[in-house]
Amino acid sequence: MSTGLIFGLTGLGVFVVGLCGALVLVDPLRRVLALKLCSVGAGFMLVVAAWKAPPEAPDPVPHALVITGIVVMISATAVALALIRRLHTLEHEHHD
């Protein structure tokens, strides 16, 4: 048992929880969060792939990829949230 193995399984668990949420939930805000969980799970897998038993230094390339992924994810989240606000406004007008 090693740190890499433990957090690898954690990442897989988080990814599948997010995947399940994205498929099963219908509330848009929850779906966005489910996809966020998927992205963190995928990040876990890359960070684990880069990890080496100390004192060896980890592989920096997957780290850079995950940082890129985090920034892409906040961009996607911001657009999704704007769409949710717009949907809310449209439905509000519809009900009036």
Add this chain to the structure above:
Amino acid sequence: MIDPLLLFDVILGLAIVSLAVTVLVVRDRFAMIVLVIVFGLMSALAWVRLAAPDVALAEAAIGTGLTGALLLATWRQVRTEPERWPALPRGVMVINMGLCALVLAGLVGAFLATPLGTPGLGVAVADNLADSGVEHPVTAVLLNFRAYDTLMEVVVLLVAVIAVWMIDRGVSQAPQPTLGPELGDLPRGFARLVLPAITVIGAYLLWVGTSAPGGAFQGGAVLAAVGILLLLTQRYQPQPSHRPLARGVFVLGVAGFAAVALLVAGGGRVPFEYPADHAKTLILLIEGLVTLSIAATLAALFHGREPEAISTQGGRS
């Protein structure tokens, strides 16, 4: 004798998975957002354990802090809405969950069959680090070896702010979130105390990224927090006349990055191939411009709609 740190890892891993489940099943949406923030911080902690401090910083600052601020700002606007989305039919749910279980089984099988700790590209990065202009391998990968990826990442951020401004034009007027009068002078006093400190920390993270964990994205995120605090305490109120400046700052990162990448070409070099003597200066120049863009863009994403002339009483800040 079990290593206490491994025990810590197991507990942290279990906590992270349970938090992920709780986020999706908790009924209250405010609690859901708070739990996502806790989840993000726990993940950042796990990444520190995996010797990835850069990733942990980015996740804590961008993936958790700023994402949390965006989620809360949206929650505030749509909270009047009851969750009246019809649930999926039970059969569909069961099938979906069954398929997810299959995916999990397949992934676990693949993961356990994959050897951990293989050399990967770490050796190649270490061999060429001396030529990159910076001493920190992650920054070398981001700004030199895979700079094209990073340029595209800044483009994605730019596209996001353009999309949000366009979509939010149709959103009904909601007062911008502010730290209300019920808190008295506290928020402004707090802002006066911490704003200079956060600004210095953001600039320091940018600078230190050349030799230690840190860099443009982490620094930019911390500076975006300065912007959000300025907006919340109304020390800065976006005006329609500020739009051209804001647009300029949004584009600054992409334009500066692309200009440097193209201008270094020629004389036997390809684009993105910085001359070895000036590599550090050029990387810091790019990082500085990108940091400004990231900070302005993330703060604008929090603010949502673009500043426009509106005469309604107190309709916006």
